[in-house]
Amino acid sequence: MLGQLGGGAKLLAGGQSLIPLLKLRFANPEHLVDLNFISGTSFIKADGGALRFGAMTRHAEIENSALARTIPVLHDCAAGIADVQVRNRGTIGGSLAEADPSGDWANALITLDTTVHCLGPSGARAIHLKDFIKDAYTNALAHDELVSEVEVKMPPKGSGGAYLAFKRSASVYPSASVAVQLSMAGDVCQEAAIALGCVGLTAIRATDAEAALRGKNLSDNLHDQAIAAAEAARAAADPQDDMRGSAEYKRQLVVALVKRAIAIAVRRARGEQVDGTHLYA
Numbered sequence: 226m227l228g229q230l231g232g233g234a235k236l237l238a239g240g241q242s243l244i245p246l247l248k249l250r251f252a253n254p255e256h257l258v259d260l261n262f263i264s265g266t267s268f269i270k271a272d273g274g275a276l277r278f279g280a281m282t283r284h285a286e287i288e289n290s291a292l293a294r295t296i297p298v299l300h301d302c303a304a305g306i307a308d309v310q311v312r313n314r315g316t317i318g319g320s321l322a323e324a325d326p327s328g329d330w331a332n333a334l335i336t337l338d339t340t341v342h343c344l345g346p347s348g349a350r351a352i353h354l355k356d357f358i359k360d361a362y363t364n365a366l367a368h369d370e371l372v373s374e375v376e377v378k379m380p381p382k383g384s385g386g387a388y389l390a391f392k393r394s395a396s397v398y399p400s401a402s403v404a405v406q407l408s409m410a411g412d413v414c415q416e417a418a419i420a421l422g423c424v425g426l427t428a429i430r431a432t433d434a435e436a437a438l439r440g441k442n443l444s445d446n447l448h449d450q451a452i453a454a455a456e457a458a459r460a461a462a463d464p465q466d467d468m469r470g471s472a473e474y475k476r477q478l479v480v481a482l483v484k485r486a487i488a489i490a491v492r493r494a495r496g497e498q499v500d501g502t503h504l505y506a
């Protein structure tokens with residue numbers, strides 16, 4: 226239908242980004258192609274060492290999924306998006322396609338091995354998440370393509386992660402958010418992925434912060450290691466002043482969130498059950 230209707234047509238998923246834009250007249254499509262009645266587009270499956278999410282899977286379905294809980298970052302992220310009403314409608318595919326710099330999914334999923342499966346008239350293609358989001362509100366889809374599925378590889382045994390956001394209230398986007406994913410061999414950090422949200426045009430991988438943890442024994446002096454990583458993350462953040470806070474305030478948030486998320490990720494990597502809830506002002 227997108228091919229037939231041309232550039233004036235837009236897909237409608239949960240409508241939680243698109244409908245507000247229509248109300249404000251920032252978007253004015255000639256046609257809406259409603260994905261809500263296409264069966265088989267909402268699912269969560271474990272398959273060959275990966276979890277697969279249909280594009281129309283709602284945030285609430287992921288929040289309540291035992292399978293999604295096996296990768297704690299996914300549960301943390303889904304459970305903290307806005308409020309129940311938004312989570313009941315909004316979809317993982319719509320969120321990634323929207324590529325909102327403040328959106329939670331891209332920031333959480335960029336710390337995992339995530340592939341976005343796309344479908345169009347010329348067939349299917351798989352795009353790694355880091356190549357799918359091109360810029361703020363810009364993705365790699367052609368006009369007549371859609372996201373069909375999001376595939377997340379299961380992290381290796383001994384991994385732990387956490388996704389934390391700081392929000393002024395439940396129903397608003399975060400002021401800053403942080404995702405941390407660690408692969409541990411005993412107490413030694415083998416691999417680290419740290420991503421920062423709402424402090425740049427897209428999620429930022431804080432590579433110097435990751436390097437500050439990689440190869441380190443995190444049982445020796447976790448406090449100092451986490452501070453070193455958090456300070457490197459502060460330097461990687463590129464926030465703007467806006468109604469959610471000054472740039473300096475958001476840099477401070479990044480430092481605090483990175484420290485907390487590392488502490489939770491380490492405990493989860495050891496097999497502890499730790500609730501990682503967002504922080505509300």
Ligand SMILES: Cc1cc2nc3c(=O)[nH]c(=O)nc-3n(C[C@H](O)[C@H](O)[C@H](O)COP(=O)(O)OP(=O)(O)OC[C@H]3O[C@@H](n4cnc5c(N)ncnc54)[C@H](O)[C@@H]3O)c2cc1C
Nearest residue numbers: 236238239240241242243307315316319320322328329372
């Ligand atoms: C009050 C409020 C608070 C919110 N707070 C947060 C928050 O804290 N964190 C957060 O992450 N999000 C938040 N959101 C946004 C919410 O998560 C949206 O659900 C999400 O951004 C978009 O998903 P959707 O399914 O609603 O997409 P829609 O609004 O239907 O579509 C968004 C865009 O993606 C395109 N699209 C949709 N599905 C596909 C597909 N399968 N393939 C290709 N293109 C597609 C549409 O054409 C449109 O351009 C909030 C929304 C509201 C209204």
